[in-house]
Amino acid sequence: MEKNDDIMVDNIEQIPHEIQPGRLDVVRLAQITDCHIFADPNGCLLGLNTRDSFEAVCERLIREEWRPDALLTTGDLSQDASPQAYKYLADYFKSMKIPTFWLAGNHDDSDTMELYLSNSQVFAAKQILLGHWQVLMLNSAVKGKVHGCLAADQIRFLERALRRYPDKHTLICLHHQPVEVDCEWLDQIGLINADELNQVVEQHSQVKGVVWGHIHQEFQRTIKGVQWIATPSSCVQFEPGSVDFSAGVEAPGYRYLNLFSDGRIESVVHRIDNVEFVVDYSIKGY
Numbered sequence: 429m430e431k432n433d434d435i436m437v438d439n440i441e442q443i444p445h446e447i448q449p450g451r452l453d454v455v456r457l458a459q460i461t462d463c464h465i466f467a468d469p470n471g472c473l474l475g476l477n478t479r480d481s482f483e484a485v486c487e488r489l490i491r492e493e494w495r496p497d498a499l500l501t502t503g504d505l506s507q508d509a510s511p512q513a514y515k516y517l518a519d520y521f522k523s524m525k526i527p528t529f530w531l532a533g534n535h536d537d538s539d540t541m542e543l544y545l546s547n548s549q550v551f552a553a554k555q556i557l558l559g560h561w562q563v564l565m566l567n568s569a570v571k572g573k574v575h576g577c578l579a580a581d582q583i584r585f586l587e588r589a590l591r592r593y594p595d596k597h598t599l600i601c602l603h604h605q606p607v608e609v610d611c612e613w614l615d616q617i618g619l620i621n622a623d624e625l626n627q628v629v630e631q632h633s634q635v636k637g638v639v640w641g642h643i644h645q646e647f648q649r650t651i652k653g654v655q656w657i658a659t660p661s662s663c664v665q666f667e668p669g670s671v672d673f674s675a676g677v678e679a680p681g682y683r684y685l686n687l688f689s690d691g692r693i694e695s696v697v698h699r700i701d702n703v704e705f706v707v708d709y710s711i712k713g714y
């Protein structure tokens with residue numbers, strides 16, 4: 429085991445992917461999540477064409493004054509886990525010319541992602557080094573379940589990565605929410621072993637932020653100096669504060685993150701405007 433320790437642990441590739449950020453004092457990242465792309469280009473979620481909204485979100489991102497050093501995509505990238513959906517995404521991300529990383533959500537299939545989400549701009553690496561920072565992409569998806577759980581190999585990967593780079597500030601990414609988000613129906617389908625993640629976070633002061641998708645709404649809370657952050661979907665939104673499933677009226681969006689060399693995180697959600705979207709709010713399910 430020890431011989432290949434740094435390369436492969438529990439089948440998780442551990443060769444860090446290194447990116448030289450454009451500036452020394454700040455790493456610029458963007459997060460796009462819950463794209464729910466279908467194999468069928470006309471595929472709609474609650475009446476909304478998810479490819480159209482995804483492309484509108486990406487076009488807004490490309491117009492940013494500062495080009496991100498990397499793009500983090502945090503699960504539910506496809507609605508039907510189809511090769512066609514992942515191939516479309518891989519081609520689209522490649523055309524954006526931003527190094528892109530991914531992790532799986534409850535709608536995804538990791539094996540299919542491995543096969544199709546890979547090209548000169550799209551990487552399966554789960555440990556990314558960017559100057560003073562490292563970003564870790566964890567898989568919280570559980571086959572056949574909507575809720576999430578970090579399996580033992582994911583926790584080990586996380587601890588090992590933190591031990592290996594104790595001097596780098598760390599941003600942890602996953603799909604499922606590890607804290608309650610004040611939506612009763614969503615709180616029942618979050619990360620069921622959030623305590624295990626919290627324990628690791630508490631033991632490693634270099635962890636400065638945890639970001640996720642899944643809840644299709646903006647969320648940001650600072651707990652003991654760590655930022656806990658969720659980002660809107662690039663398609664349909666969920667209504668904050670809802671007891672049962674409820675689609676939200678806000679526009680699709682993404683998050684732009686600045687990670688400073690002193691460990692501070694500043695981030696902002698940008699939503700698209702001037703685009704007509706028809707969401708069927710009468711559909712009561714997801």
Ligand SMILES: [Fe+2]
Pocket residue numbers: 462504533642643644661
């Ligand atoms: Fe989702």
